[in-house]
Amino acid sequence: MKFFNRLLIDFAYYLQNSVAYQQKRRFFYNLLENDEYKYKKYFDICMIILIFSSVSILIYEVKKDVHDYLNIFNSYVISFIFLIEYLLRLWVASSVSKVIINQDEYSDLLGREFDLWFVTKKILKEKFEYILSPKAIIDLLAIMPFFHELRLLRIFILFRVFKLFRYAKSFQTFSSVLATKKFEFVTLGMFASIVIFVSSVLIYVMEANDPNSPIKTLYEAFYWSIVTISTVGYGDVVAVSKEGQFVAVVVILAGIAVLAFTTSLFVSAFTEKLDDIKESKTIQDISKNKRVYLICGYENIAKEVAKKLLLAKFHVVVIDDSLQRVEDAKKDGLTALNYNPGSIESYAKLNIDMSVQVKAILCLREDDVANVYTALTVRSINTDVFIMSLLMNSKNRNKLIYSGVNEILYDKEFVGLVAREYVGQPVAFEAIHTLRSETSAIHMEEIAITERILAKYPTVEKLENIKYRIVLLGVHKKSSSKFFFNPSDDTELETGDFLLVIGNYMFIREFNKHLSHKGEV
Amino acid sequence: MKKAAALIFGYNEYGIEIAKNVKYKYENVTVFSLSDMGFSIENKDDYDIEKFDVSDDWEHLKSEYEMQDSIIFCALRDEAENIFLTISLRSAFQESMIIALANNNEDANKLRMAGASKVIPIVETTAGIITDMLKKPIITEVLHGILYENSNLEIEQITVHNVEYFGEKFPADIEWHKEYNVIILLVIHEDMSSEFIYSSKTKHHYIKKGDIFVAVGYENDLKKFKKLVGDER
Known part of the structure; x- marks a missing residue:
């Protein structure tokens, strides 16, 4: 046993240190789970096409004969692809070698024997956590049509549609928003279940023995309850006795409450999460940009600079800790986030590679303290990114230099230089100014x-x-x-x-x- | 004897920067302050400091300075006071060049209405320079060198007096850069309208006496060229 344990541990270390193995694992993880990975979207599109073609074949074959090749494609090829995908997801969901190594180190530290049974339990627990997750269950059900000889299992093709939740970001947003109201939805479900159960039993008791009533079985009573409570009211099954009609009135009123409660839950869930959704969408858009100008602070000069850069079709992102100024930036058509430019966390949230994606950081607060703080924050994250900063008081020039600013912009100096040229060569100055103006x-x-x-x-x-x-x-x-x-x-x-x-x-x-x-x- | 001077109203960082930069052109530079508190001893040699009041009648200026040849800068930080000052100075000195600083374009319009000959909108000017630095860094660096710094390369406005020198030639037909080592960018006509050297209008315009060329070149080449066209101010 000890020999087997040693062999297992050595193999785990081998896998952990194997560059080729780790590269492959990382590749599949990125392809399946990492939204930032550039090839993931192509994989997702392929899977979406497979899902739709599978469902299309199912619909087509209801009324018409489908060629055997298509059936084989639908039942075997697609199922096989989904099976491979399922197994890959199961593989990358947790690292077996890591669990073994951690346990070995833990045992070493405490001077205990390596407990294979404990490790196996831990590995199985982690894998089962994945297997029992809703998304993995849907994945598994989508493979079921593989056993297409069992006619019932063909209907599992429809489960493939649910796989879309994996590949379309908006579906994920939708489910994550609804998940925030989990407790309320459970409460609503309980309430609706009780109403349906009570009304089904009541209507069954009141109507089942009435020869004129269409409600003869508990199933029909249940069907009537659902149709009534949802306020659909087809009219194919109706209560005919006085008692049954009274139950109907109560169920209709309860139905209105259920419907109102459901609607308000959806609305409030989305209203509360709207800002977060917008923010994550904005960040997603920013992270896609190859070259952006990041303006920290949106005051008078920043407004003009942003306007001119936008006109020149550059990507501009504004971050400011004042909500009012961020709103102003948004009104001016800019991408703006209410983040503190002096906080490292703000740049981490932006999810951009500063060296590659940021053309320049513009510290344009009309406050030297804020600009020094922002410049130092940025410099502490990245030593290469180009930083420009406004200087409001000439006494603070050295402080900006020490904080790592590459280009200092002192408006008083600019005014002095303009005045200098104007008193010297007014006509030439005006001419050059005209040449440089955007309207020329x-x-x-x-x-x-x-x-x-x-x-x-x-x-x-x-x-x-x-x-x-x-x-x-x-x-x-x-x-x-x-x-x-x-x-x-x-x-x-x-x-x-x-x-x-x-x-x-x-x-x-x-x-x-x-x-x-x-x-x- | 009265003297020409640069009169800067506003003892603040803008006023001081202007004073430093116009010193090369005006021997007499005076910065006027609204209060007599906190005068710095820095740059005392560059400019004089005097106290003033916006409701002054400016008689002492008339008696001390040749106002027609002087230049006035209105650089008070309070916009309302700056506009009042500009109106006040314009009413006293109709012929003087008054340059006023404005916080933004809105104030710039008011200052123009108040009689400023030229307005420098601080926000727009600064933003323009920043954007140029980002959009066209090399052009900005080169122009900055030509316009503002003491590089050998200069930009000059050259008035044509010796029109015979060119004969009946169109500006676009002369290879200025080869013949004189200067580049003519613009021709400014009598009505002060400026035209690019290769514009259609300039291509059909004979060089006339009084035309102004905006030329870029090295100091010595420009001097020689000025001599040739008879502009020897």
């Missing part, structure tokens, strides 16, 4: 030199910008990170360089097309 047809653009552009246009001379009525102000060289004004015709271009061009936006677009065009020069 003349744009200033940066055109990145790609390998494709470089293959056809290795030097400035080849660009033909004047033909496109474009002014080439200069080239920003990647290699030296320097700007070269008015480059000579023989200036060689490199991948990663930027052309700084000025011209009518339509001509710039044409020029860009001309540069990126695949054909020969």
Whole structure:
């Protein structure tokens, strides 16, 4: 026995340390259970298609003969796929090797013998917890049509529809919302059951012996109760005796109460959870974005910045600890969350990879203390993300630098510089301002030199910008990170360089097309 | 003798930044404060500080400064006071250049109505610079260097006096960047309307005396070019 135990423990350690095994397990876990995994949606779509094709075949064969291939497909192929899925889910639901290792370590620590029986019980308990979960039961029932010779089991194909709950997120949201009112629904169920039971028995007692009454059996009495209590009232089975009609009146009144209670339960469950649902939907949308600007604090300058970024079709997310400001951001058409920008938890909730998905964090509270705190919080999570921050009081500049801000934005300095240029070159300043304004047809653009552009246009001379009525102000060289004004015709271009061009936006677009065009020069 | 000066109303961080930045152009820079409390001794050499009241009649300014050549900045933090100050100064000095700071576009309109020649809306200006930094970082860096910093590259407005030099040529037909190592961006006509160098209108416009070119280039090249077109102010 000891030898067997040792063998089992060694095997558990082997599995736990095996990269290939763990990779496969992680892959299947992601595919089956991880909503963030990019390939899961394709798997879910395939399963949904299988479910619908299975149900379609079932409906079709009610009135018409179905080809044997389709029957085999429905009964065996789909069932087999579902069986594989079921077994994979059972596998990834809990780790057997982990339980064995934990128990071995525990026994080692306390100097006890490894208890195989205890471990087996623990493993079975964990597996059965999964097997007996509602979703796993539905999965199992969906495999039943495999035994299609048993005619009754064919109806289990319909259980495959319930599997949709697994694959469609909205169904999961629906059930999770209703789950919050579990106690109320149980109470309602108890009340409705009692009313149905009492009314069925009462109507049976009152009507069963009346020769004119259609209610002859307890089943008919039960059917009548359900139809009446649900306020449907088909009229095919009705009470005819005075006593029976009195029971009907009481049941109808009780039915109204049941119906009202049910409706209000649904409504209140959704009303209470609406904000949470919206928030989780917002977070889901944010986490899908590849490059977002995260604005921390939504005050005057932030409003203008967000408006301009939105106009330029960038993804902007606002977080602010003031509910009022978050509401303002939402009214302005932004994605906004009532999170504290100074809390690490806020960024964890956002569920985004800051290094990859965030273009820049903009600390735009008009309060240096809040901006320093936000910048430090962000820096403590991620050392690379680009942080810009407003500075309200020049005395706090060093504090922002120490908190890890990459670019400090001091509005007083901007005003000073604008004034400087305006007193020096008012006409030129106005002209440049006009060029930079969004309403002007003349744009200033940066055109990145790609390998494709470089293959056809290795030097400035080849660009033909004047033909496109474009002014080439200069080239920003990647290699030296320097700007070269008015480059000579023989200036060689490199991948990663930027052309700084000025011209009518339509001509710039044409020029860009001309540069990126695949054909020969 | 009266002197031209930069008169900055508002002893606050905006006023001080303006004072620092206009010092290169005006020998006399005075910052006016509403209160005589808490004057900092920093930058005492850059500007003078005087106390004022918004209900002043400005007679002392008239007697001390050449107001037509002076520039006035209204930079009070209280918007209502700033508008009142602008109206008050405009009524006293019809010909002066008055630049006013506004918190936002709404206040900017009121300041224009109050007589400001130019309004700098703080929020919009700051937001514009931030957005430019994010959208077009390289352009912003280059323009910032050209416009605001002491780089060799400069932007100049050059008035054409020596029109004969160009003969009967259209601006778009001249290879400015090759011939003079300057790039002409805009042509500003007599009516002060500006046109892009390659716009259809400029393509059919003969260079005339009084036209202003907005040119970018190195300091020496611009000087030479100015000499050629007869703008030797």
